[in-house]
Amino acid sequence: MFKEKVSKKEFLKVVGMGCLALCVIVGSFNLSSQGNQAKAKTYVIANGHEIKTMDPHDILDSCILVRGNMYDGLTRFQGDPPLLEPWLTESWEAGPEAKEWTFYLRKGVLFHDGSEMTGEDVVYSVEKLLNGGRAIAGTLIKVLKPGATEAVDRYTVKFHLTEPCAPFAGLAQFIFVLNKDVLERHEENGDYGNRWLATHGTRIGKDGAGTGAYGLKEWKPGSYWTYEKFPDYFKGWDQPHMKDVRVEVVYEAATSIVGLKKGIYHYWADMRTYDEMQELMKSPLLQEIHVRNPKINFIHLHNGKPPTSDVHFRKALNYAFDYDSLIQVVLHGYNERNIGYIPNSLFGSLDPEKDWYYTYDLDKAREELAKCEIDYKKYEPLVITTLGGYTTYIAMAETLMAGLEQLGIKARIELTTWPTFCEKISKPETTAHMSIIGLSPYYFDPDHFARLADPRGFGTYAGGSWYENPKITELHKKALATPDKEERIKLYQEAQRIELQDASHIWLMQVNYHNAVNKDVAGLENYSPYGRLQELREFYFKSEWE
Template structure:
């Protein structure tokens, strides 16, 4: 869990960062794929699913923070709607050297931060170096691949980045909110202290971007207010502003959108979404997300350090009943650790273990692991994220039938984030969002032995040298067919090792009032609100 990425989401609870593009030399002059608009009127009232952890792009990858960050900051590049490619952002065009190491970005002219400061190459360089200095969030996607001194301003309009070695996901990395969002260095300089040289404390509660919307205020546990920028390089947004409301109990949120007190609400239980879908003044948008929902085993803690126990739990769960009776249209069954659409032929591959309910098999594995007389475990979930509570209750009943007594409990997202980062929860629900449509985004970032054991990384504390070798090779490869073969082999091994109990790929079912126009939910859970209107 963006965050949206836990239950969170990294982009779900936490939106995970990573992914791989083909490593080929090219020169790009891609046009910005986001439509230019002018005018402005109406305030969008958007219900967040959890209180943001902070508003500094360099220190948070959590999805609710990311929705705000995405619309206040600009990036060198932007991800396309499907997450599979990049398009122009602050950089109008760019070139990559044939060896995949040198990257040159040509900035559009006349861009200014919200305070009127010019956004030039020096500002981009300072912001990227600041992300590395802060050293949190997804900063490892820079730190591990480039030295700060190799991010330079050739002139006021040109940024040159020289990697240490080829890194195929790099362009997508720069398009991530938690990596590439450009922060005004003048604001950093004005608010830094000797104890806080990056002004992280100030920027956790304030914002200094060049995006289509400007930050107005954040009243914690109430609202984050944005106003339209009159001078954004794309023009003025259609909306006059946005109010990101702090989360309320799901039934209350449903009542508020019915009354017109909210305009956009997601993460509601299936019964409430289905109720809203019957209304003439509400549209329910269904968007498959690059988010997955699963339970994580802390593989270094007993009894989950025994693969047989993990497999037994996976076999004990009635996956089909959970999908049919609880998740329904809000998810697509997850086969192994990644969404099947990411690799051609993945769903037909026999090497990937697909766990289906098998009580006898589960009992046999438990007996082999020395638990023939039963086992007691704890499981934790985050409240308020759709169907997680109901899933936990089904799992509890399923496990009881194979001799496992599972105590389930809920904790607030902020508490879960703190505890899982310290390895204090042994078996817990999680949501992760791929930042782009590549297996690397999940497999390397969350299951490689060298991945951090923070909330952005390998929370299962899983390591398999064979898997690491496959993922390393895929990450540096320029051959898509070979990459896919390595990712498929890694997925198969991971499915056997079961560091996760996979459940489903999320389908976002978001209630939007019909007087809201042009709202499109991103597959990456980062809606661009620039084109949205309100009648």
């Protein structure tokens, strides 16, 4: 695919060796901190990054392990394809304009301290979420304001929205209901118990703040955390299940591979590349999983920081990326090209057979560079940032670097941890020129991905481009208000076509799910793209239950 200087063989060698050097920089594997063989009846997960909080209202990505197990929302997506189901509710209904929503709560749901969940807990949780500037609030604050949630009675709650919101029932999965009485005991200066919950989590006993299937047993930040099952979980425990769970923080993908092959870990809480899967399948202990998954990987281009603030420079970067070599050669076709910000497998996506999109073309890249009004050389080396230990992200960074080198643009790759990545990308002044990340579908509606291209994403990892186009924002607003699916498709497609001309990002691929799990683990037929094998209650050990 490369037309100048770098052959495909050389490209693969550079990218492959770059990924290997960056991922296996430790030189040798030290698994002593994780112990020896995984203890019987304890499900051991390797997680590629540490977490900074046990508060479900502070978590948007990579911590399904926390919010999907210790806490529950009003609704939840289940199954494949994902369908929205009542969770802490029995049912819900919308008013004629989708501005007033009524949820009827499930009776008899207990918190981890044994008290029953009521409408007052829901109202308190919503106020905590909206008033505290929590991460998940960004998905709700545009339509739901503080003080607009009403407990009609013990088991009925009404939401009075500021504007119509067709997918609000899906958004309600983010309303994780917390124990009002417990959090009020731990409030500091009216913070709704935020500081306490962030470091304490929900534990079975007098400080039980959540309703989830598991409670936090022990947490050593940066190292590990453990769960114990909640015997009185409202869904019950009649089916086979995991009783005890331990999550180890394992930064290097290569270290996790060794641990899985030796049976130290049962599962790695992320997706695997082709090369990783080939290595893992050498082990007789492991089984493989392959599922189409509406997650997209992309590159934020900082629209507010020179030189990526120049639209022609951004277009040059889009033309300088060798999409086919990355997806088909380096990643062996495990993923598929996605030309806009809505995944291929979700309604509202663009059609590569009909729609225009960027392809690898260095001549066009140079034409765009010649139109730049900003002297990009003044800002070299440009910074490309992504998460360390994630080989796909690193391959994306190496491919981008190869394209920049063809244009004579100097850049450097900065690998970081998830908390640091989120902290830096939350402010325009600390966001890198190019930030490589992915977005998973937390509620299966185009609106979830639309925040990549409007101000609702600002301050979160979804808003790292700092891009705003009033036309797109208005189209998103119209799509959010209409219940007509076909009309919504037209609006989202029109918005994406405008964004492509602005080149606010480099849209790369839909990332399908590939992983390996210990053969003793069963219940995998319950896989859902929402949970990504991280909703622990669904799985069990064959050796224990069969």
